[in-house]
Amino acid sequence: MKINATPIAGLFEITPTVFEDSRGYFFESFRKEMLEKAGIRQDWVQENQSFSKKGTVRGLHFQAGEHAQAKLVSVIQGKVLDVVLDLRKDSQTYGDIYTIVLDAEKHNMLYIPEGFAHGFSVLEDAIFSYKCSAYYHKESEGGILWSDPKLKIDWKVETPILSEKDQLWPTLETFTKEKGGL
Numbered sequence: 001m002k003i004n005a006t007p008i009a010g011l012f013e014i015t016p017t018v019f020e021d022s023r024g025y026f027f028e029s030f031r032k033e034m035l036e037k038a039g040i041r042q043d044w045v046q047e048n049q050s051f052s053k054k055g056t057v058r059g060l061h062f063q064a065g066e067h068a069q070a071k072l073v074s075v076i077q078g079k080v081l082d083v084v085l086d087l088r089k090d091s092q093t094y095g096d097i098y099t100i101v102l103d104a105e106k107h108n109m110l111y112i113p114e115g116f117a118h119g120f121s122v123l124e125d126a127i128f129s130y131k132c133s134a135y136y137h138k139e140s141e142g143g144i145l146w147s148d149p150k151l152k153i154d155w156k157v158e159t160p161i162l163s164e165k166d167q168l169w170p171t172l173e174t175f176t177k178e179k180g181g182l
Contacts, residue, residue, distance in 0.1 A: 001031060003038040003111075006100075008086055008093045010113040012038060013100060014072075018107055027107055029074065030131070040111055042070050044131040049076070052122045057160040059119015060085055060144040060169070064182055067140035068114040070133040078126030079103035081156050085144055085172070088115035089181030095172060097151055115182045117144045119166075121155040143169035 002015045014035075016027040035042070052058065060083065063069050073082060082102050086093045101123070102108055112118055120128065146155070146162070148171040170178070 001028060001034045003034065003040075006098055008084075008096055008098050009091070011084065011098055011116070012040065012111040014109040014111060016107050016109075029107070029109075030072070035111070042072075042131075042133045044072070044133060046132040046135050047129065048132065049127060049129045051127050052080075052125070053161060054122050054125050055157045055159060055161050056122040057119065057146055057155055057157060057162055057166065059083060059166065060117035060146055061119060062087065062115075062117045062142050062182060063134065063137060063140040064142055064179075065140055067134050067137035068182065070114050071112045071118060071130045072109055073102065073112065073118070073120075073128070073130040074107070074109040075102045075104050076127040076129050077104050078122065078124040080120040080122050080126050080128060082110055082120045083118070083153060083155070084110070084112050085117040085151070086115070087117055087144075087175075087182040091115070091181075094181060095176075097153060099153070117142075119146060121157045121160065123156060142175075144175055145169045145171050148172055
């Protein structure tokens with residue numbers, strides 16, 4: 001398992017060692033001791049899975065306060081463009097975006113610490129899986145507008161399929177003025 005730091009502190013791409021033969025493949029999708037050696041110390045309390053059709057955009061979502069979540073995200077089937085936005089108040093990279101393609105062939109994962117908004121666009125029909133460090137708490141849910149023009153995110157989909165809720169989140173500028181970050 002390779003754990004590589006990204007340009008944003010605390011954010012890591014994880015690529016497992018995959019063993020393939022004529023029967024298929026095998027890899028460790030989670031190994032606590034390896035993550036801990038890289039400084040990732042999380043107790044995972046909830047695991048979620050979603051199926052999304054090509055062209056879907058989900059995000060940018062977060063949970064605030066005592067219900068903030070770290071996530072370990074991966075794709076079981078298909079391919080997505082994973083997008084994170086640093087919302088940590090005291091971070092030198094506050095407002096920075098990081099994107100990575102996660103796909104079922106590479107089996108790569110992304111560790112996202114607390115304090116980030118997260119979303120993804122579906123490049124191929126996808127089953128998306130993510131471990132969470134805190135339980136979902138509706139009252140702590142928030143988001144940033146996926147299409148905020150100042151963020152200049154290229155979601156790599158022409159006509160996105162969106163939820164109504166994801167079209168109503170505030171821009172980063174409005175969020176920052178109102179909340180000052182996470």
